[in-house]
Each structure stands twice: as C-alpha cells, then as structure tokens.
Amino acid sequence: MNSTSTVEPFPADLVIEVVPRDLSAYRAGDCGIPYAFVFDSGVPGPRVAINALTHGNEFCGMVAVCAMLDAGLRPERGSLSLSFANVAAYESFDIAAPFESRQLVHNLNRIWSDAELAGDQRSPEFDRAREMRSLFDPAYALLDIHSTSQAVPPFFVYSPSTGNAASGALADGIGLPPVQLLMPGGMQTGTPLIEYGPFSPKRVRSASSTEPFAPGAGGAVVVECGQHFAARAGVVATQVSLAFLRQTGVLSDASASSWSIRLTGVDVFAEPRTPPRRYQLLSTHVIQTPHLRWARPLQGMEVFAKDELIGHDGELEIRSPCDDCTIFMPLASYRPAVPGREGAYFTRPVA
Ligand SMILES: [Zn+2]
Numbered sequence: 001m002n003s004t005s006t007v008e009p010f011p012a013d014l015v016i017e018v019v020p021r022d023l024s025a026y027r028a029g030d031c032g033i034p035y036a037f038v039f040d041s042g043v044p045g046p047r048v049a050i051n052a053l054t055h056g057n058e059f060c061g062m063v064a065v066c067a068m069l070d071a072g073l074r075p076e077r078g079s080l081s082l083s084f085a086n087v088a089a090y091e092s093f094d095i096a097a098p099f100e101s102r103q104l105v106h107n108l109n110r111i112w113s114d115a116e117l118a119g120d121q122r123s124p125e126f127d128r129a130r131e132m133r134s135l136f137d138p139a140y141a142l143l144d145i146h147s148t149s150q151a152v153p154p155f156f157v158y159s160p161s162t163g164n165a166a167s168g169a170l171a172d173g174i175g176l177p178p179v180q181l182l183m184p185g186g187m188q189t190g191t192p193l194i195e196y197g198p199f200s201p202k203r204v205r206s207a208s209s210t211e212p213f214a215p216g217a218g219g220a221v222v223v224e225c226g227q228h229f230a231a232r233a234g235v236v237a238t239q240v241s242l243a244f245l246r247q248t249g250v251l252s253d254a255s256a257s258s259w260s261i262r263l264t265g266v267d268v269f270a271e272p273r274t275p276p277r278r279y280q281l282l283s284t285h286v287i288q289t290p291h292l293r294w295a296r297p298l299q300g301m302e303v304f305a306k307d308e309l310i311g312h313d314g315e316l317e318i319r320s321p322c323d324d325c326t327i328f329m330p331l332a333s334y335r336p337a338v339p340g341r342e343g344a345y346f347t348r349p350v351a
Contacts, residue, residue: 011334017231018059020093023084026069035084036135037069041250045078046140046213048248050241052082054109054144054193056089056101060225061145063234064241067263075250078213081135085193088124098229099149099335107341109146110190114197136196141170141218143244144193145237147228149332152300154236155179157222158194159186161201166219167194171276173247174240177223178274181328181347183281189342194220218248224329239268279326279347289314292337298330298344313343322348 023035031038050068052061065082074080084090086108093101105123117130136142146157154177158167161184171180186201195201198216223240226233239260246256246269257267294311296302304310304320304327311318328345331337 014229014334016095016098016229018063018229018234019095020059020062020090021066023062023066023087023090026066026084027087031081031135033083033131033135035087036081036132037083038079038081038135039074040079041075041077043077044212045075045250046218046248047079047081047138047215048075048218048245048250049081049083049136049139049142050244051136051142051144051193052084052237053087053090054085055107055146056086056091056103057093057098058102058145058147058228060147060228060230060233060237062090064145064237067234067238068241071259071263073259075245076252076255078140078248078250080245080250081139083132083135085132086125086128088128107190109144109192110187112193112196113191116191133197136193137198138215139198139218139220140213140215141166141244141248142194142199142220143174143241144220144222145241146222146224147226147230147233147237148224148300148329149228149335150299150330151227151230152224153177153179154223154225154233154240155181155328157181157183157224158220159183159199159201161185161203164201164217164219166217167199167221168219170219170244170247171221174221174223174243175247175273176240176243176268177236178276180276180278181281181345182278182350188281188284189286192222194222196220235264238263243268278350279328280350281328282321282325282346282348284345285313285318285343287313287331287337287339287341287343288316289339290337292331292343294330294333297333298327299332300328300330302327302330310344310346313337321346324348 106125199220
C-alpha cells in the first residue's frame, strides 16, 4: 500500500467469524479434477453444478459445499457436481490481510471466454479454469456461490439473454434471496463462470432441440450471500444450495426440507417468500486511479438521483446516470483502489 492511497483502516466492526478450514481431505476429488466431485443418482434427471471459492476469500460457499460433502448429501434425480474452485488463493489467506486472498494473479470470475481459455495465458487461475471446464460443460444448471466485501443483504446475479429466460426463472424459482442483479447481454468487464460455454448469453440455442436437460438450458446464477467472513453467509449459502437442488428437481421437496433442518437448523422452505426485486446493470465503474473516493459512505443499495455526485476517481467526477440509480458492490473505504478493477455497479430497479 503506498503512502498516497486513500485507504482507511479496517472498520472496528469487521469481525472474522469464519476462517479457512483444511480442505486436504477433499483434494483428490472423485472425478479426475482436484477438489471436485460428481455424484450420479442413477435416476434420469438434470446434471447440476454447485461451485464454491471462485474467489478465495469468499468462505460461505466453502461452508455450504463442506456441509453437503461432510453430511453425504446425494442427488435423488440426475447428478450433482460439487467443487471448490480457487483453493490456491483460499490457502493463501492471511488474517492480517483478509481481502488479499480473493485471487493469486487473475480474477477467476472474469476469464471464462472460449477465446481466453483457448489462449496461451498462464496463471494459477487460468490453469484452474482450464482444468475445471469439463465439470461445467455438461451442466444443465449452475449455482456459483460468492460473498461481498461489505455487509449487504444477499442477492442473485445473472445474465438474462434474448431467447433464454432460464437464468431468471432459476433465480425466481430458488426464491431466496429476493434481490436480483441482472446483467443483460453479460458482464461488461470480462467473462464470469455463469457466462461460460453452455451458459453464454451469446450462445444461440436450437429451438428444435428435444434433448432433455441440455447443457446450459437450466440457467446459471451467482448468489452473493453476505459479508465474506460472516457466519450467517455460510447459512445463506447452504440454504440457497438446497433451494437450487429442490428447484432443479435433484432433491424432492421433502428431502430439501429435511436437509435444511439438518444442515441449518431450520426448514427454510417453510418460511414465507418475498417477491423478487430486480435491478438492471446500467454501467460498471472501472477504477481509473488509486484515488477513488465516494461522495458519501457506500455499502451497497444506496440510491442516487440523476446527475447526483457519487464520487471522484482522481480528476474524474462520477455522477449518477439516472434517477433511482442503485449501487451494487461499491469499493469499501478500507480497500485499496486498484486501477482496472471494478469500483461499483450502477443499476436501476426494473419490474
Ligand atoms: Zn466473488
């Protein structure tokens, strides 16, 4: 960190409730890919994928996948893959610098284009993405589990595409959390896992395909479960995972309820549901200088009027592109502004 940065000390209320556990027992996997498992029920049904640790310090997915593996959860229909993605970054966790283990070199959630994966760039993340491709190639539906730097309510992220409403239907059907961030046409700053191969919003799907549970046809969503190190985020991740398995029919309603009680202490499916609240991505502020600062403290979900000042990035004034502009995932005041990374997502509410 350089002396001219605008980084503040960690907030006093940042509590690290969850720290990495040793995953070496799961290192071998069972399908030829380290830290990856495929369980087949032997009964016809979809192939679905739940993935954790795309970002190494987002522990809630690790908590959820460990809970399912430790307890021996198996699909009742179709097949289920469970995976830990960036274990190398996860293992670099240092409690004195808890945000630094998100990635080692590349952001593993921006490099999933066919062109980049076929290219010759090397890093731990590129190597891991190429190693994991075959896990996601056959997947009908995908849940990729993440968390946020700041403590904001959980939300889905997905890329609705013309002619394929599957991801939106998947988020609606899972039903929790109710907040949804839509990225029409895809993310603007790279290719996330939820836009990989079979899930690409640009992929043209054959309307005449009669293949049941065709790869990608069930949709792909990210769930952001809360703050990286909060115990509650692990509970949310586990409940959303079970709701995903229930929605895709891999678990029956009764089994999903009993697994919810067993793994989280409550039957999340007995709780009332809130209707979805959707926000559409308008633009992403990509950090220009190490001197990004917000006009007022931002955690996420703050609302700005058209042209209202949101912040400064060096000389650049950042102003709201519209009325009701709602902020997602703003850079925290205690995180360094790294040029080229995303500083915030600007969205607006949609019906
Ligand atoms: Zn993440």
